Amino acid sequence: MSTPATSNHPRHQLNDILGHPVRFSLTAALAQTEEVDFATLRNHLQVSDSVLSKQATSLESAGYVRIRKGYIGKRPRTWLKLTKVGEQVWQNHLAALQEIAFPQRQAND
Amino acid sequence: MNDTTVSGPMDAGQAKALLDQANQVGSSVRSGASWPAISFLLGLGAVSSMGILAFTYARLAPDTSVALPSVFMGIWLVILMVTVLFFTRTSKRGFGLRWGVYMGLWGALWIAGMLLSGLTFQGELWFAGLMAALLTVSTTVCAWYEARR
Numbered sequence: 001m002s003t004p005a006t007s008n009h010p011r012h013q014l015n016d017i018l019g020h021p022v023r024f025s026l027t028a029a030l031a032q033t034e035e036v037d038f039a040t041l042r043n044h045l046q047v048s049d050s051v052l053s054k055q056a057t058s059l060e061s062a063g064y065v066r067i068r069k070g071y072i073g074k075r076p077r078t079w080l081k082l083t084k085v086g087e088q089v090w091q092n093h094l095a096a097l098q099e100i101a102f103p104q105r106q107a108n109d
Numbered sequence: 110m111n112d113t114t115v116s117g118p119m120d121a122g123q124a125k126a127l128l129d130q131a132n133q134v135g136s137s138v139r140s141g142a143s144w145p146a147i148s149f150l151l152g153l154g155a156v157s158s159m160g161i162l163a164f165t166y167a168r169l170a171p172d173t174s175v176a177l178p179s180v181f182m183g184i185w186l187v188i189l190m191v192t193v194l195f196f197t198r199t200s201k202r203g204f205g206l207r208w209g210v211y212m213g214l215w216g217a218l219w220i221a222g223m224l225l226s227g228l229t230f231q232g233e234l235w236f237a238g239l240m241a242a243l244l245t246v247s248t249t250v251c252a253w254y255e256a257r258r
Contacts, residue, residue, distance in 0.1 A: 032138060033202060034200040040138065098128065102121070
């Protein structure tokens, strides 16, 4: 007899939006900071402006990231910040990954 | 950037790789994030402590104006503020709140030092020395605390 698939497997807690590699790394970077500017994120994630812009907009549409545009002197600068919702979603995503990565540890807790 | 996207059910190894990647990216973005704020705090401590001593010495010496030390203090403050404004590209979590505390502490000491050395302890070098020491210690502690975050 096969074991029935259970819907409470930790993989079901993973957030689909954060499954994309750029969105995952972008959220990981923002989760460790208060605010990061666009160019710094682009350099750390090693992606093009257009890729980062597209994925950041996608996270903004989901309500996970807030994008703020401003000027430093005459130069435009864009800042990104994780929203409260984004923080919560990220924590849940990390918790699900922890459960998958270390099932024994979770069972003992 | 490493592509750790997985298709199909995720196994423990893939989950560990993603967790490692998240830590790596987070550490990478945080590294060096605080240097403008640390430079500002140390510079502010140096400028304000030397400034309060310069103002007191100027009061003690006849025919000496506080204009020149005031001008150079202002120039240095502008340099420090521009440095923070132009070079801060990442701020660590909770920085906004901590920055408010740092500036509040410095502001309270500076105002107390200027008011008391101008009114109650006019020309008292020991008081200026005490306030300079307090400004130095407070800004240095704040800068080192921020460096360790």
